[in-house]
Amino acid sequence: MKKANEILSSINPLKLTKKISRQKELVGKAPGSLIYTGEVVDVPVELSVIRYSETHYDSFILKNATDAHEEKGVDHISWINVDGIHDVDIIKTIGKDFDLHSLLLEDILNIEQRPKIEVYGDNLVVFFKMMYLRDNKLDIEPISLVLGPNYLISFQEKKGDIFDNVRARIKNTNGRIRKRGSDYLLFALMDAVVDNYFVVMEDIADKLELLEDKLFEDTDNKLLYELQQYRKQIVNMRRSVYPLREVVNKLNRAEFGVISEDTERFFRDLYDHTIQIIETIETFKETVSSLKDVFMTGVSNKMNEIMKVLTLIATIFIPVTFVAGVYGMNFEDMPELSWEYGYEATWGLMLLMGGAMLVYFKKKKWL
Incomplete structure (x- = not known):
């Protein structure tokens, strides 16, 4: 087993990325008020489009948000990705061009929106959370997917995601995704997010295992x-993943006309993965709780060891103190006080008693 200091140096716990929320700005506002509740950043919003079919592929960047409405009339599947939701005007423009309800846009701009599924006219909207690791920090980012007849719009809080493999599959002419509709693209994106949950879980599992080894070696307050920190991470993960189970379950039951029966089978598989993630989170929750009990037990045992040593020391000095107390009394008729070797004999008696008790403690394996 690793030494305590080696294990401690190898543990680098995940930290939660701090998010600045302006949720209080929504208080008292009318329903459908478009207010971005996250941290305002001076970064331009990027709109990218991937247009594809079984025989066609095209990828480009939109210079203006007003150009996105052209994707409604194409004969291909269009994936419109919006990196950045802090520019309310752009979100409002897209919402107008695609007939998105103001309540829907309000939810898109709310970074604290819990996972859910809604239907607005011809559009199916899915809200959920995307989790990934950045510089050993757990980043939980809201993502909204708007599914239409031949298009899908993804709204992400910031640039950078986990969809590179999906983009590569679309670019590949032999990919299954090229032969299917926008509902399968919805599944592919959600599946990528859920698969990345496993990556995060694996990292946390490894760190918890190291932490468990360390707890048996040391009881440092660190x-x-x-x-x-792990408890906070698990609470946030639980809050992000648990509602997703109901979202995927609704998609699995094919309650929506935009989801074909063929794609329903894939959502059934995604539902199984979601359940597995939830079970893993519950396991982490129990593990952290048990590790905390182990830590408190270690602290208690350490305190008991200290009290044991102090008790033994006090026990050794009890008879010695008794002898010193007896011969410390100033009675005149104490023959030992006038004995020539009384002082040496008293020391010898006290040392003999102390040594005898030490031997007894050793024999009992109390030392």
Whole structure:
């Protein structure tokens, strides 16, 4: 087993990326008020389009948000990706061109929106969370997918995602995704997000295993802080993933006309993955709780060891103190006080009693 200091140096706990929320700005506002509740950044919003069919592929960047409405009339499947939702005017423009309800746009701009599924006219809208690791920090980012008859619009809070493999599959002429509709693209994106949950889970599992080894070697207060950090991560992950189960379950039951029966089978598989993720999170929750109990038990055992040593020391000095107390009394008729070797004999008696008790403790394996 690794030494305590080696294990401690190898543990680098995940940290949650701090998010600035302006949720209070929605208080008292009329329903459908378009207010971005995240941190305002001076970064341009990027709109990219991937247009494809079984025999066609095209990818380009939109210079103006007003150009996105042309994707409604094409004969191909269009994936419109919006990197950045902090520019309310752009979101409003897209919403107008695609007949998106103001309540839907309000939810898209709300970074605290819980996972859910809604139907607005011809559009099916899915809200959920995307989790990934950045510089050993757990980043939980909201993502909204608007599914139409021949298009899908994805709204992401910031640039950078986990959809590179999906883009590569679309570019590949032999990919299954090229032969299917926009509903399958919805599944592919959600499947990529859920698959990335497993990557995050694996990293947390490895770190919890190292932390468990460390807890059996040391009871440093730093470990309690790390356990608290993992508890916060698991609570946030649980809040993000649990509602997704109901979302995928609704898609699995094919309650929506835009989801074909053929694609329904894939959502059934995605539902199984979601359940597996939830079970893993519950396991993490129990693990952190048990590790905290182990930590507290270790602290208690350490305190008991200290009290044991102090008790043994006090026990050794009890008879010695008794002897010193007896001969410390100033009675005149104490023959030992006038004995020539009384001082040496008293020391010898006290050392003999102390040594005898030490031998007894050793024999009992109390030392």
